[in-house]
Amino acid sequence: MAKIALITGATSGIGEACANVFARERYDLIITGRRMDRLEKLADFLKFEYNVNVRILNFDVRDRETTVGNLENLPEEWKKVNVLINNAGLSQGLEPINEGSYDDWDRMIDTNVKGLLYVSKVVSNWMIANGFGHIINLGSIAGKEVYANGNVYCATKHAVDALNKAMRIDLLPHGIKVTAVHPGAVETEFSEVRFKGDKDRAKKVYEGFEPLVAADVAETIWFCASRPPHVNVNDLLLMPTAQSGGANIFRKQE
Template identity: 45%
Template sequence: MGTTCAYLKGECVEMAIDGRGKVAVVTGASSGIGRQTAIALARAGFDVAVGARRKERLAELTDEIARETGRKAHAWALDVTSAESIDAFVQGVVGHFGRVHVLVNNAGKALGRDPVETGDEADWQEMLDTNVMGLMRMTKRLIPHLVASGDGHIVNLGSIAGHESYAGGSVYCATKFAVRAITEALRHELLGKPVRVTSIDPGMVETEFSLVRFHGDSSQASKVYQGVRPLTADDIADCIVFAVTRPAHVNIDQMIVTSIDQAGARVFHRQGATS
C-alpha cells in the first residue's frame, strides 16, 4: 500500500495509509489531548465525530476543523458517566455516518491529591465512573460497529500512572491500571476479528489536567510544570494518528510516552532545582 502526506504541526508527514473514507470517534474532545487528536485525525483525512460535555467548545472545535480541512466534523453532547448520554451519542454517530472505524477513548480525569485517609469519596466515584465505566460503556456499544467496519481500531488513553503508583494518586492510578487491564483483555477478546487495540500511556502533558485535578486552583496547577519541559497535547495526538494510520495488519499494542525531563511517574529533571 502506498503512502500519503498528512499535515501534522504544519509539516508533511508520510503515513502508511490515510483516513479518507473512515470515521473516527473522539471522546472528551472539548480540550487538551482530545481536542488536538480530533484536529489531527481530520487533517489525516478521517471524518470525525466528537463528544464532550462542554458543547460550546465542541462548536469552536468543529469550526476550526472546517476552516483547516474544508470538511465538517460532527459533534454531539456526551457525558461518559451517563449511560443514557452514551446511548444517545452512539445513536447519533451511527445514525449519521452509518459506520465507525476508530474509537479514541480519551475522556478521563484526575481529581485531588489527598491520601486515602483523607480523600474525597465523591472525587473517587467520579474518577471511577469517568475513567473506567465510561470507557467500558463506550467500547461495548461501539465494538459491533468497529467489527462491521472490517478495519476497526480502539485507542485507549491510559497513563504512566497505569504502570507506577504514587502517593496521593491511589484512585486515579487505580483507574489507569484498570484501563491497562481492560485494554489487554480486549486484545484477547477481539483476537481474530478486524479490530486493533492500542493503549497510549502519556507521562506529564501540559493541558487542563492539573487545573481540573486541583479543582480550578491555577497556582497549584502551575507548580506541576515548573522547571519541566512537559509534553503537549499535540505530541500525544501525533502518536494516536501514527497508531491508527498503520497498515491494517499492524497493531501498536502500547506506547509509553514521556518528556525527556521525566523518567517515572514521580521522577523529573527540573531546571533550576537543587539536589
Template identity: 45%
Template sequence: MFMTKLTIWITGASAGFGKATALKLAAEGHNLVLMARRADRLAEVEKECQMSGSNTLSLPADVRIQHDIEVAASKAVEHFGPPDVLVNNAGLALGLDRFDLANPEHWNTMIDTNVKGLLYMGRAAAKYMIETGKGHIINIGSLAGKEVYPGGHVYCATKHAVEAITKGMRQDLFKFGIRVSQISPGLAETEFSTVRFEGDLQRAHNVYKGMQPLTAEDIANCIHFVIHQPQHVCIHDIVLTPTAQATSTLINRTGQ
C-alpha cells in the same frame, strides 16, 4: 497524506488530547464524531475541524451515562456509518490527598469517567466494528497505569484498570479484525492539573515548573501514528514521557 478517509470517534474532544487529535485528523479530511460534556467548547472545536475541510459532527454526551453514549453512538452511525476508529480519550484526575483524607466523591467521578465511561464507549463502538469485521479502539491510559505515586491511589487504580481493559478488549476482539491500542503519557500540560486541583492555577502550574512537559500535540502525534499503521499491524501500547521525567516521581527540574 493518508488517502483513505476514515470515520473516527473521539471522546473528551473539547480540549486537551482530544481537541489536538481532532484538529490533526481533520487536516487529513477524515469524518470526525466529537463527543464531550461541554457543548459550547465542543462546538468551537467542530468549527475549527470543519474549516480544515473535515466533515465533523459534534455530539454533547457524558461518558459516565450509558444512555448518553448509546444515543450518541446511534446518531453517529446514522450520520456517517459505523466507526473505523474510536479514540477513547475522556478521563480526568481529581485531588492528590492522602488516602484517608481524600474525597470519596472524587473517587466516584474518576471511576465513573475513567473506567465505566471507557467501557461504555468501547462497547458502543465494538458492536458496530464487529458487524463490519474491522476497526481500531485506542484507549488513552497513563504512566499512572504503570506505577503508583503518593496521593494517586484511585487515579492510578483507574489507569491500571484501563491497561487491563485494553488487554482484555484485544483478546476478545482480535478475532473480528479489530485492533486495540493504548497510549500512556507521562506529564503533559493541558487542563489536566487545573481540573485535578479544582481551578487552583498556581498549584497546577507548579506541576510543570522547571521542566518541559509533553504537549497535547505530542499525544495527538502518537495517536496519528498508531491509526496510520497498515491493517496487519497492531501497536499495543506507547509509553511516552518528557525527557525530564524518568518515573512518576523522578523529575529533573531546573534549579533543583
C-alpha cells in the same frame, strides 16, 4: 470515501489535539464532550480549516443512558467508525487514601473506567459488524506505576491498562486493533482539573522542566493509527525527556 474517527473528551487537551490531527489527515470526525460551546467552536474550526465533516455529540460519558442513546441514534453512515479514541478522562484531588473524597473517587471511576466501557461496547459492536476498526485507549504513566496520593486515579488507569489487554484478546478474532498510549506529564488542563481550578498550583506541576504538550500525544496516537493493517502497536509509553517514571522528574534549579 473518508474515514471516520470518534474522539471522546474532544473539548480540550489531547482530545482536541487529536481532532486537529485526524482532520488534517482527512478523517471525518465525531467529537464528544460535556461543553457544547467548545464542541461547536472546534467543529466550526475543523470544517473551515480542513474541509471535513464533523458530527457533535454533547454528553458526559458517566451517564450510561445518555452516552449509549447518543451513539446509537447516529445515522448508519456515521457508524462506520475506523478509529475510536477513548480520551475522556480526568483526575480529581491528590490526597492520601484516608483523606480522599468519595465524590472525587466516584467521578474518576465513572469517567475513566465506566465511561470508557460504555463507549467501547457500542462502538466495538459497530466495528465487528463493519469488519474493521481500531480502538485507541488513553492510559497514563499512572497506569504503569503508583505514586504518592495518586491512589484512586492510578487505580483507574491501571484498569484502563488491563482493559486494553483484555479488549485486544476479545476483539482479536474480529480483526479489530486495540492500542493503549500512556503519556507521562502533559501540560493541558489536567492539573487544573485535578486541583479544581487552582491555576497557581497546577502551574507548579510543570515548573523546572519541559513537559509533553497535547500535540505530542496526538501525533503519537496518529502514528499508531496510521500503521499498515498487519501492524498493531499494543502498548506505548510516552514520556518527556526530563521524566523517567511516575514521580521522578528532573527539574532545573533557577
